[in-house]
Every structure is written in structure tokens, then in C-alpha cells.
Amino acid sequence: MRLAAIPRLAAGGRWRVEAMRSISEPLLLWFTKGQGRITVAGSTRGYTAMNAVFIQAGVMHGFEVGPQVFGTAVFFGRGTNLALPTASHH
Numbered sequence: 446m447r448l449a450a451i452p453r454l455a456a457g458g459r460w461r462v463e464a465m466r467s468i469s470e471p472l473l474l475w476f477t478k479g480q481g482r483i484t485v486a487g488s489t490r491g492y493t494a495m496n497a498v499f500i501q502a503g504v505m506h507g508f509e510v511g512p513q514v515f516g517t518a519v520f521f522g523r524g525t526n527l528a529l530p531t532a533s534h535h
Contacts, residue, residue, distance in 0.1 A: 447520040451476070454518055455510040465507045471521040471529050472506075474498040479514030483507070485533050492535070499534045506533075 455462045480493040485506045
């Protein structure tokens with residue numbers, strides 16, 4: 446399991462989080478400050494502070510990160526043995 450601050454994910458350029466992509470491990474995004482839009486599997490919704498978004502491995506997603514957005518991304522790893530949801534949730 447790895448943790449990363451959400452602003453750090455966007456430090457290499459907004460394209461790193463806003464462009465639609467999928468990753469090979471489950472991901473939990475916990476937004477604690479700010480607001481924006483997130484697209485998961487073709488469905489776009491708004492997020493605000495204190496929102497959690499679970500994204501399954503292989504699901505296309507992208508989200509906006511403005512200057513006021515903060516939170517934590519939890520990457521669970523490919524071979525995790527934790528009991529995780531079977532579908533993406535917001």
C-alpha cells in the first residue's frame with residue numbers, strides 16, 4: 446500500500462490526473478479540501494471536501510485538481526488481500 450498527497454500527483458502537470466487513464470491497482474481518493482469534477486467509467490460528478498472515491502483496478506478515470514484541492518490517494522497494490530469493494534464508488 447502507498448499513500449500520496451493529491452497535489453503531489455498533479456505536480457508533474459495537470460495532464461497527469463485530468464487525462465483519462467486506468468491503473469493496474471485499486472485506488473482510493475480522499476478529498477479533504479476544495480472541489481472539482483471527477484470522471485469514473487464515463488460518469489462525471491462533482492466532488493467537494495470530505496468525499497471519498499474508490500476506483501477499481503483497470504477502470505478509466507480522471508479528475509480536476511485546482512489550487513485549493515487537497516487530500517490523499519491510497520494505492521492498494523496489485524496483490525492486496527484486503528476486502529475491497531467489488532465496484533467503483535463515490
